[in-house]
Amino acid sequence: MTRAATLVAPAPRTAGQPSLPRRIVADRNGLIGVVLVGLLVVVAVVSLVHLGQDPLAQNRTGQLAGPSGAHWLGTDQFGRDIAARVAAGVFASLRVALVSVGMATIVGGLLGVLSGFAGGVLDAVVGRCTDVLFAFPATLLALALVAALGHGWFNTAIAIAVVYTPIFVRVARGPVLTVRESEYVKAGRVLGFSRSRLLFRHVLPNVGAPIAVQVALALSWAILTEAGLSFLGLGTQPPSPSLGLMVSDARNFFPDAWWTLLFPALAVVVAVVGLNMVGDGLRNALDPRRS
Numbered sequence: 001m002t003r004a005a006t007l008v009a010p011a012p013r014t015a016g017q018p019s020l021p022r023r024i025v026a027d028r029n030g031l032i033g034v035v036l037v038g039l040l041v042v043v044a045v046v047s048l049v050h051l052g053q054d055p056l057a058q059n060r061t062g063q064l065a066g067p068s069g070a071h072w073l074g075t076d077q078f079g080r081d082i083a084a085r086v087a088a089g090v091f092a093s094l095r096v097a098l099v100s101v102g103m104a105t106i107v108g109g110l111l112g113v114l115s116g117f118a119g120g121v122l123d124a125v126v127g128r129c130t131d132v133l134f135a136f137p138a139t140l141l142a143l144a145l146v147a148a149l150g151h152g153w154f155n156t157a158i159a160i161a162v163v164y165t166p167i168f169v170r171v172a173r174g175p176v177l178t179v180r181e182s183e184y185v186k187a188g189r190v191l192g193f194s195r196s197r198l199l200f201r202h203v204l205p206n207v208g209a210p211i212a213v214q215v216a217l218a219l220s221w222a223i224l225t226e227a228g229l230s231f232l233g234l235g236t237q238p239p240s241p242s243l244g245l246m247v248s249d250a251r252n253f254f255p256d257a258w259w260t261l262l263f264p265a266l267a268v269v270v271a272v273v274g275l276n277m278v279g280d281g282l283r284n285a286l287d288p289r290r291s
Contacts, residue, residue: 023285030281036274040267044094047087055084055241064257074259076249086263088241093271096153096235097222100160101215107161108168109211115169116176117199123173130166138163142225146234156235160222171214172207179206209286216279220272227268243268 024030047055053071059079067074073082115126133141145159179185180203188198229235230244238245243264250261 020285024278024281027281027284029277030285033274033277033279033281036270037278040090040094040271040274043087043267044091047084047091053081053084055080055088056239057081064253064260066257067259073263074257076246076260077253077257082246082259082263085241085246086243086267089243089246089264090267090271092153092236092240092242093223093226093268096157096160096226097219099154100157100222100226101164101218103157103161104164104168104218105211105215108165109172109207111165112169112172113176113199113204113207116173117180117195117203126169126173130169133163133166139225139228142229143232143234146229151234151237153236153240156226156229159229160225163225164218164222167218168211168214171210175207175210176203179203213279213283213286216275216282220275220279223271223275224268 018026025034057080059075062071062075062079063077065071065075065079071081071083073086076082076085111126115123136144142159142163145162146156149155149158180198185198185202188202226235227242227244227247230242231248233245233248236242236245246264247261247268250257250264254261
């Protein structure tokens with residue numbers, strides 16, 4: 001399971017302080033991560049126009065052809081253009097990651113904030129449910145959920161969201177427990193502020209930073225998990241392009257056709273490393289101790 005983000009509440013931005021994007025790119029890891037993720041986004045967008053090649057088009061006379069002017073990254077065992085398939089695979093991975101992490105953020109963040117702020121029975125129930133999910137190895141739970149839900153990218157996204165929701169519950173609940181006992185929240189209660197005002201005006205602003213960092217880290221984990229599930233044949237199904245599925249198919253042709261394995265595997269590495277570096281840069285940018 002990917003490590004949860006740990007971060008103290010960010011200090012208010014003062015006059016003359018650089019904006020958040022500038023603070024991220026000012027950090028070396030953040031800058032490298034932004035460049036790598038930006039490259040992936042460009043590749044995913046380009047995939048929508050097929051790079052001049054259809055990722056599903058087969059060419060029986062051009063099987064396992066090496067990189068050339070006609071096929072920048074070569075072709076696979078069916079003569080399909082690997083560059084077009086890698087680009088489409090990046091798009092598919094980002095789609096699954098964004099949907100799954102979006103669902104986990106909304107559900108997990110909401111449950112974490114409400115349970116931490118309300119306490120009592122709700123906190124106990126949510127805590128026990130997250131403990132149950134944490135008891136299962138993340139990959140094994142994702143495999144079981146995909147097997148139960150069936151194949152397809154959306155079912156894969158749901159499985160990843162369920163696995164990762166407990167992390168967001170913990171990440172959101174921790175700062176809420178600290179903030180709700182702070183002096184200004186106690187003063188608000190004495191002054192008769194409503195619970196909704198305390199929650200939205202004083203508690204939620206202190207939860208955004210750690211959740212933002214966790215989102216970046218979760219996206220990298222989701223891409224890796226989607227690739228792993230597709231590698232095992234439980235994620236994206238052929239002939240749809242998938243980085244994990246391409247790596248799985250390429251095992252039979254490596255090292256004679258090394259390009260069939262290298263480029264999809266490299267895309268997965270770039271995605272995971274880039275998003276992790278963005279998370280590191282975001283954490284450093286939001287850490288008031290570094291201001």
